[in-house]
Amino acid sequence: MQRNFTAKDNPFTLQFSYIPPQYITRKALTEEIVNDLERNVPTFRCHFLTGVRGSGKSVLMAEIANTMENKDGWIVVDIPDPTDNIIDALARGLCRVPELRLLFTEAKIDVSVLGINFSVEKADYIASNGFDAIDIMLKVLKKKNKRVLVTIDEVTYNNEIGSFSHSLSSYARAGYEIYVIMTGLKENIKAIKNDKSLTFLYRAKEHELEPLNITSIIATYSKVFNISREVAETLAWLTKGYSFAFQVIGYIYWNALTKNSEIKIEDLLPEVDQYLAEFSYDKIWAELAPTEKKAVIELSCTESGKVSEVRERLNMDSQKFGVYRERLIDKGIIDGKEYGILKIKLPRFGEYAKLHGAVQ
Numbered sequence: 001m002q003r004n005f006t007a008k009d010n011p012f013t014l015q016f017s018y019i020p021p022q023y024i025t026r027k028a029l030t031e032e033i034v035n036d037l038e039r040n041v042p043t044f045r046c047h048f049l050t051g052v053r054g055s056g057k058s059v060l061m062a063e064i065a066n067t068m069e070n071k072d073g074w075i076v077v078d079i080p081d082p083t084d085n086i087i088d089a090l091a092r093g094l095c096r097v098p099e100l101r102l103l104f105t106e107a108k109i110d111v112s113v114l115g116i117n118f119s120v121e122k123a124d125y126i127a128s129n130g131f132d133a134i135d136i137m138l139k140v141l142k143k144k145n146k147r148v149l150v151t152i153d154e155v156t157y158n159n160e161i162g163s164f165s166h167s168l169s170s171y172a173r174a175g176y177e178i179y180v181i182m183t184g185l186k187e188n189i190k191a192i193k194n195d196k197s198l199t200f201l202y203r204a205k206e207h208e209l210e211p212l213n214i215t216s217i218i219a220t221y222s223k224v225f226n227i228s229r230e231v232a233e234t235l236a237w238l239t240k241g242y243s244f245a246f247q248v249i250g251y252i253y254w255n256a257l258t259k260n261s262e263i264k265i266e267d268l269l270p271e272v273d274q275y276l277a278e279f280s281y282d283k284i285w286a287e288l289a290p291t292e293k294k295a296v297i298e299l300s301c302t303e304s305g306k307v308s309e310v311r312e313r314l315n316m317d318s319q320k321f322g323v324y325r326e327r328l329i330d331k332g333i334i335d336g337k338e339y340g341i342l343k344i345k346l347p348r349f350g351e352y353a354k355l356h357g358a359v360q
Contacts, residue, residue: 012250046204052332054244057183088128138176157191165198211241297357300350
């Protein structure tokens with residue numbers, strides 16, 4: 001069946017933190033987290049989603065949040081700014097839920113101290129700060145058999161996260177039903193978990209997002225574009241399973257089909273490179289240390305990907321190179337699963353690195 005391709009109907013998007021119309025789910029991981037949250041005694045009260053920028057962390061968290069929000073007894077509150085006073089922001093978020101405002105009014109809770117228009121005449125409970133406000137609210141919600149899921153995107157190791165963790169530990173000891181999902185870059189999550197005083201977050205389950213399933217990408221491209229499996233495979237392997245690349249390549253290919261039914265994939269690569277650079281790679285590159293950049297450049301210039309060859313090009317001994325190798329693995333830039341071999345995980349990032357190495 002011939003499909004009409006128009007730019008306004010493009011089902012792929014370059015927008016982050018948004019569940020796009022064409023979205024490949026991580027079903028196994030989603031079910032693992034949802035099933036754990038629903039247990040009478042969850043194994044983990046906090047889950048971290050980690051991965052390189054553009055790997056789909058925010059979208060996965062949004063999908064899980066939507067799933068839980070549609071379940072009876074669950075309240076989901078998103079904290080928009082992880083550098084804000086998270087406890088106060090959580091209190092405000094709970095008070096914005098109409099159903100909960102009624103419950104808190106009936107319980108005669110006054111939390112107007114937080115700047116919330118929520119004053120109760122002859123209140124039985126008057127909160128003097130955010131911690132006490134949440135304590136009172138969670139006590140009411142527990143009596144009503146309600147659970148609270150807090151979602152926070154792109155967390156970093158800071159004082160607010162530390163204070164939030166200590167508060168969560170206190171609420172957990174009181175038996176309150178509060179759970180957390182956070183997303184963040186691996187190095188930021190590692191910094192949080194390395195602080196063993198943050199008991200609640202130290203014990204959190206960390207999930208590093210793997211590349212999208214290539215077979216699912218092939219099936220999606222085949223169906224959406226009405227193209228042969230051979231062409232769909234070429235497009236899919238070009239993404240390397242990188243979530244943002246799946247959207248970028250889909251977006252560009254769709255737009256190309258609005259102008260011409262005969263498309264040469266190689267002609268699309270300059271535009272693919274441009275979007276990957278502007279929306280993702282420029283930021284990733286800027287966050288790399290100078291020696292990390294040099295290591296990526298030298299790796300991109302080798303045919304074999306052998307560690308020994310990269311070290312030789314860098315004039316670096318094994319011990320010193322090992323430090324940078326681990327950093328780049330943690331940052332999701334390279335894959336070191338095969339003994340003695342390194343591979344760049346991000347699609348066309350080698351070309352990006354060589355270009356930037358040439359202009360330095």
